[in-house]
Amino acid sequence: MSQALELSVLGVGLVGPGLPSWDEAQPVLRGEAPYVPAPSLVPPPQRLPTAERRRAGAAVKIALSVADAACSDSGRDPSNLATVFTSSSGDGANCHALCETLAHPPGPDRLVSPTRFTNSVHNAAAGYWHIAVGSHHASTSVCAYDDSFAAGLIAALVQLPGLAAPVLLVASDTPYPEPLHATRPLPDTMGVGLVLAGAGAPGARARLRARLLPVAEAGAATPCHDAALEALRVRIPAARALPLLEAIARRRPARVVLPGSPQLALAIELEFAP
């Protein structure tokens, strides 16, 4: 049994299929409005300088979009925030283009573009974000395949005790084009941003107590209330956040179990100020 870490959720950002923004998604997450399937629409990243905006791919755009939305929702200045970015894959289209080029025989056709190479690093989104907002704080970029959201959340919340400022957590995934898509079929782009702070932070949308437990103690992973959202949850790693977002949107005390690995889970109790 691990001890509980207490934290506050200060702001939320969300873009996913049929979930155009946190504001528009909340009635759906509360079960008050039907889920209407629609492809993800990622707004252009306003914060990026022109040169970087031109170079940024889909994976960077979704991450920056929900990062920005979460910071706005929290009312916090993003230049003061440390960040944790988590993605199961990075930029799929960019990866495909690099692999196609490198499949050529040695010679001029195999030479890759420097921008493509720079964008291939898993921390590309983090790099662009810190440039865009001028944050000199620590940043990490993690990957745990389907468990990437929980890994990012754990990495973020163990930072909170040592930090005076909140941490921005950004989980995002973009699909691969074929032929990689057939081996890793992510149906659409999705991103979740959370501004997290320690216990008792003012302006909290929700107060959380998180424990890391063996699956046998934590119980089964919490499904989404809505069947269509549940279908997203099992197909997109960033959508593993949806049960937590449903609980935040519903503003009622709840217990949410997020799978952290086949053997480990995060058990989270949510409370709300009256």
Added chain:
Amino acid sequence: MIPLPITDATLTTALGVGLPAHLQALQAQRCGLRPCDFEDVDLPGWIGRVDGLEEVVLPEQLRAYDCRNNRLAWLALQQDGFLAAVQAARARWGAHRVAVLLGTSTSGILETEHAYRRRDTGGALPPDFRYANTHSTASLARFVAEALAITGPSWVVSTACSSSAKVFGDAQRLVEAGWVDAAVVGGVDSLCLTTLYGFHSLQLFAADICRPWDAQRAGVSLGEGAAFALLQREPAAGQSPLAQLLGVGESSDAHHMSAPHPEGALAAAAMRQALAGAGLAPAQIDYINLHGTGTPSNDAAEDQAVQSVFGRELPCSSTKGATGHTLGAAGGVEAVISMLALRHGLMPGGLNVRERDPALGIHYLQANRTQPLRHVLTNSFGFGGSNASLVLGAA
């Protein structure tokens, strides 16, 4: 922060397999680099290649993970009694109370590069291609956790060339939060076309051998390597740890995706943060293992950053002239080299310097120096402006 004992470690690079091979190579100032002979790569340059990876065979139950990167991880895990040490830690703390936190930049992408050459007429990848076990950035941590039968929190940090320094920070925070009692940390990166052609495209993969702090330095020699360390809340009774993790500093340049801040201001901030965590003054550091990639701009920025924190007297060197730049493994590789430095009182001289760059001001060691060391700082800086510094102390 509370000092965290590093009870065990192991290292495999172009210098050899295991800690004794590395100690001997460093003592002899041996260079592990050779002209690029990787597959059919037609680029001029030098590489730090680990011999024999082509012959490594994973055990049957782990065979699905087979790729160059996981073979390198497997080879490294067999050395220096590391498997037995992890087994003891697992028995002591419980499998779910041990974390696996590893850095890599390209994981098993080489498998995907090969698979793209074997696409069928419809463009599909061959049926034996296994995305999750090889290509996925997370593959390394999954493979190692499974190989070690560890069920605690597990992820890959992939922040380019700072990746496997930053995992030490994650481990320290997880232990301090009381969520684990031990962690296997480190990094593994292996040669692939993506990085060879990628660094070539940025004109950072030099035709000449890597020469950190040389006036004519022209860029990196790419290497591959695997480093692992076992951190435990406290050593077992009667066990003397290899070293202590005393401080971790992390910062972001917020300057440019593939070039460092020219004055290294945020690299200096990471070093200061690591010192503060360790509760040490700059004068208490005995040696710095530099990031020292051998590119003109990186060495210049790091030189300024080190001077701004430590002045010009502190002995420093880069070991990338010996190992090559092992990218996502570099932080772990150089942390373990720093542990060897502490253990054996060895400050390894930097290799391949013909003419010291007169524009650089720090005390860059070219010859080995032997003296007892108490505290060593090691730097790792990556694309995206990701900076990490570790302070390690003698046991």
